[in-house]
Amino acid sequence: xxxxxxxxxxxxxxxxxxxxxxxxxxRLKGHxxxxxxxxxxxxxxxxxxxxxxxxxxxxxxxxxxxxxxxFEAKVVETGGMVHWCRDAAEARAVVLGICRAVNARTVTKxxxxxxxxxxxxxxxEANGIQPVETDLGEYIIxxxxxxxxxIIAPAVHKNKEQISDLFVAHHHAGDRSKRLDGIPELVxxxxxxxxxxxxxxxxxxxxxxxxxAETGQTVIVTNEGNGDLTQTLPGVxxxxxxxxxxVPTLEDATTILRVLARSATGQEFSTYTTFSAGPRRPGDLDxxxxxxxxxxxxxxSELLGTELQDILRCIRCGACLNHCPVYGTVGGxxxxxxxxxxxxxxxSPALIGLAEAHHLPNASTLCGRCEEVCPxxxxxxxxxxxxxxxxxxxxxxxxxxxxxxGLWCFVAARPRLYRSVAALAARILATLGSGRGRxxxxxxxxxxxxxxxxxxPEGRTFHSLWAAGRR
Amino acid sequence: MSASRxxxxxxxxxALGRTDPAAVEDxxxxxxxxxxxxxxxxxxxxxxxxxxxxxxxxxxxxxxLASMAELPAAIARYLASQNLPAEAAIAPDPxxxxxxxxxxxxxxxxxxxxxxxxxxxxxxxxxxxAETGTLVILSGPANPTTLxxxxxxxxxxxxxxxxxxxxxEIWARLRAEHAVIPRTVNLITGPSRTADIxxxxxxxxxxxxxxxxxxxxxxx
Numbered sequence: 211x212x213x214x215x216x217x218x219x220x221x222x223x224x225x226x227x228x229x230x231x232x233x234x235x236x237r238l239k240g241h242x243x244x245x246x247x248x249x250x251x252x253x254x255x256x257x258x259x260x261x262x263x264x265x266x267x268x269x270x271x272x273x274x275x276x277x278x279x280x281f282e283a284k285v286v287e288t289g290g291m292v293h294w295c296r297d298a299a300e301a302r303a304v305v306l307g308i309c310r311a312v313n314a315r316t317v318t319k320x321x322x323x324x325x326x327x328x329x330x331x332x333x334x335e336a337n338g339i340q341p342v343e344t345d346l347g348e349y350i351i352x353x354x355x356x357x358x359x360x361i362i363a364p365a366v367h368k369n370k371e372q373i374s375d376l377f378v379a380h381h382h383a384g385d386r387s388k389r390l391d392g393i394p395e396l397v398x399x400x401x402x403x404x405x406x407x408x409x410x411x412x413x414x415x416x417x418x419x420x421x422x423a424e425t426g427q428t429v430i431v432t433n434e435g436n437g438d439l440t441q442t443l444p445g446v447x448x449x450x451x452x453x454x455x456x457v458p459t460l461e462d463a464t465t466i467l468r469v470l471a472r473s474a475t476g477q478e479f480s481t482y483t484t485f486s487a488g489p490r491r492p493g494d495l496d497x498x499x500x501x502x503x504x505x506x507x508x509x510x511s512e513l514l515g516t517e518l519q520d521i522l523r524c525i526r527c528g529a530c531l532n533h534c535p536v537y538g539t540v541g542g543x544x545x546x547x548x549x550x551x552x553x554x555x556x557x558s559p560a561l562i563g564l565a566e567a568h569h570l571p572n573a574s575t576l577c578g579r580c581e582e583v584c585p586x587x588x589x590x591x592x593x594x595x596x597x598x599x600x601x602x603x604x605x606x607x608x609x610x611x612x613x614x615x616g617l618w619c620f621v622a623a624r625p626r627l628y629r630s631v632a633a634l635a636a637r638i639l640a641t642l643g644s645g646r647g648r649x650x651x652x653x654x655x656x657x658x659x660x661x662x663x664x665x666x667p668e669g670r671t672f673h674s675l676w677a678a679g680r681r
Numbered sequence: 682m683s684a685s686r687x688x689x690x691x692x693x694x695x696a697l698g699r700t701d702p703a704a705v706e707d708x709x710x711x712x713x714x715x716x717x718x719x720x721x722x723x724x725x726x727x728x729x730x731x732x733x734x735x736x737x738x739x740x741x742x743x744x745x746l747a748s749m750a751e752l753p754a755a756i757a758r759y760l761a762s763q764n765l766p767a768e769a770a771i772a773p774d775p776x777x778x779x780x781x782x783x784x785x786x787x788x789x790x791x792x793x794x795x796x797x798x799x800x801x802x803x804x805x806x807x808x809x810x811a812e813t814g815t816l817v818i819l820s821g822p823a824n825p826t827t828l829x830x831x832x833x834x835x836x837x838x839x840x841x842x843x844x845x846x847x848x849x850e851i852w853a854r855l856r857a858e859h860a861v862i863p864r865t866v867n868l869i870t871g872p873s874r875t876a877d878i879x880x881x882x883x884x885x886x887x888x889x890x891x892x893x894x895x896x897x898x899x900x901x
Contacts, residue, residue: 237880238880241876254718254719255716255719258716259716259718262716266715272697272700273697273705274693274697274700275693275697275700276700276705277705278690278693279690280705280709288862288864294685294690295685296685296688296689300685345877346875346878346886347877364877365877365878366880368878369879370879393878393879393881393883394883397875397878397885397886398885400886401885401886408887423709424709425862427862427866433886434875434886434888435830435886435887435888435889436887438826438830438888439831439887442826442827442830442865443827453689458705458709458712459708459712460712460848460852460855461712461713461714461715461852464715464849464852465715465716468718477870478735478739478813478814479815479868479870480870481739481869481870481871481872481874481888482867482869482870482873483815483867483868484868485866485867485868486864487863487864487865490864491861491863491864493822494821494825495794495822495827496794496825496826497820497865505689507689511689511692511696512692512696514692514693514697515696515698
């Protein structure tokens with residue numbers, strides 16, 4: 211996927227001015243945030259399960275080579291193949307090779323963020339193969355030629371009028387007499403259109419929520435059942451997975467599944483959790499004749515043993531997006547690449563480079579809600595700060611910010627100077643606040659006060675109050 | 682791609698330093714349960730009640746029969762109550778074959794997989810998990826996966842004694858009864874749904890709109 215992460219400030223301004231998007235974002239609270247809280251309240255062991263889920267992934271990552279080798283051996287034992295791919299180009303080539311081998315014309319796709327990461331759809335199209343997204347949200351944004359704006363709710367930024375228009379244009383050649391208004395009718399229309407595509411597809415591509423080393427199974431989690439039709443009906447099933455998806459056993463996958471849906475949508479469990487091992491067996495009446503796992507690294511092995519290793523525990527539930535005040539204000543597209551929100555702001559600089567994505571770690575108030583709700587207890591704020599330090603150290607931070615920080619450093623390192631500057635500033639700001647307790651417009655900080663007031667200090671510094679209180 | 686394989690594994694090993702094969706072998710061999718929520722750790726009758734309640738919360742329906750003899754009539758009754766024709770595709774499962782279908786002479790059944798033209802699919806299930814109201818269905822010659830997904834109505838017949846409290850019990854039974862793991866293990870919790878349009882929950886996105894579970898007591 212082409213990145214516009216370097217344009218984050220402009221993207222964000224446009225998103226804030228988009229009234230329709232703001233309405234869509236306001237819906238996040240009721241749906242995701244409240245439902246997660248309810249699901250958590252219903253399971254007394256929820257937080258203890260989070261601790262165990264974290265420990266499972268930490269253990270797996272510490273022995274990643276061995277678990278990957280075992281997973282591969284088990285896939286081969288069940289008649290499948292594992293394709294190791296260093297980067298996006300290798301993964302795309304492998305998928306194309308598999309499609310070409312069966313003369314594939316259409317490919318159905320279950321929801322996979324890895325396919326977005328490697329830019330699979332445009333590549334297949336350029337090679338004469340038609341990819342068809344089957345998750346309803348993914349299908350909608352495929353019709354709109356847009357990337358997903360949320361990792362589990364890709365079309366969360368669209369309203370039903372926009373979706374009606376897309377369906378009229380694509381399903382009825384623009385005949386507005388056939389335009390549907392109701393959500394149930396729209397879902398039914400998509401079901402009927404996509405049912406035909408499921409039945410005619412030559413290859414089905416899904417992602418994976420887990421790879422199980424013990425059994426060689428790949429696991430997908432959906433609510434629609436689209437992933438199951440994608441992988442059951444065509445002759446070939448291709449699983450796209452990054453290497454950190456592996457867990458040791460069925461029991462370990464189960465523990466993480468217990469926190470996944472609750473953190474994501476607030477469901478106790480997703481509707482369909484499907485474990486797949488190899489191709490159709492002798493005597494089976496359906497299922498694919500061939501089974502391939504594309505195992506993608508794409509920069510992840512570089513994170514092992516670094517301050518960023520913990521992001522490899524991420525299970526893509528979206529809770530950090532849902533609870534992030536910045537995501538809630540600008541939505542997913544502003545981030546400019548595949549993974550938005552706090553987890554994206556940590557992962558994107560690692561995968562596409564800090565030069566391209568250096569704004570993203572700054573798109574955070576460091577309020578800590580992301581870490582608070584992360585089922586895998588990933589210290590996202592700490593990692594965002596790590597990227598900010600790297601940004602400063604590599605000279606990518608904007609000149610004004612660097613000068614400001616340099617000046618602050620100079621003053622803060624000299625206690626007597628700091629106290630006198632702080633006392634002066636407190637007096638000036640108190641005068642500007644002039645009894646109202648807040649400052650609506652501050653010279654040199656117009657960007658900050660444009661959308662909010664600055665609380666005015668009362669005229670004395672913390673140091674002087676502290677000294678007075680001591681006496 | 683073996684160059685890529687060596688490259689990736691080499692990078693992983695270099696970053697991790699030495700890893701411990703014994704710890705890995707041990708974990709895989711023991712496949713020990715982690716923390717199991719107390720909710721599912723209850724006696725048989727409570728388990729069945731919990732399973733039905735949880736399945737109901739996500740939009741599934743269920744009934745409980747005293748014996749297999751009642752099943753054909755119960756299925757015919759359910760189809761009529763939903764204004765569905767008395768026709769279904771049914772899994773070619775010896776367990777289902779053995780039922781006294783003569784008790785519902787109007788019911789037209791076709792054994793085998795479905796291509797999507799059958800309004801109703803009837804299958805058995807390996808078991809169920811009370812904790813979340815989840816059915817466990819294994820693929821195999823007697824259980825085509827298409828029956829779980831392509832029909833608008835999915836009717837599942839399950840001996841009550843196979844309702845487990847937790848997933849861990851199901852995995853233990855799976856390992857004990859299946860030397861080779863089936864191609865597909867489907868965990869199904871309620872009928873198909875989507876919330877992709879304005880986060881409004883809508884049933885029957887791609888899979889069944891209705892999921893009806895018939896629990897049967899006795900030794901079947």
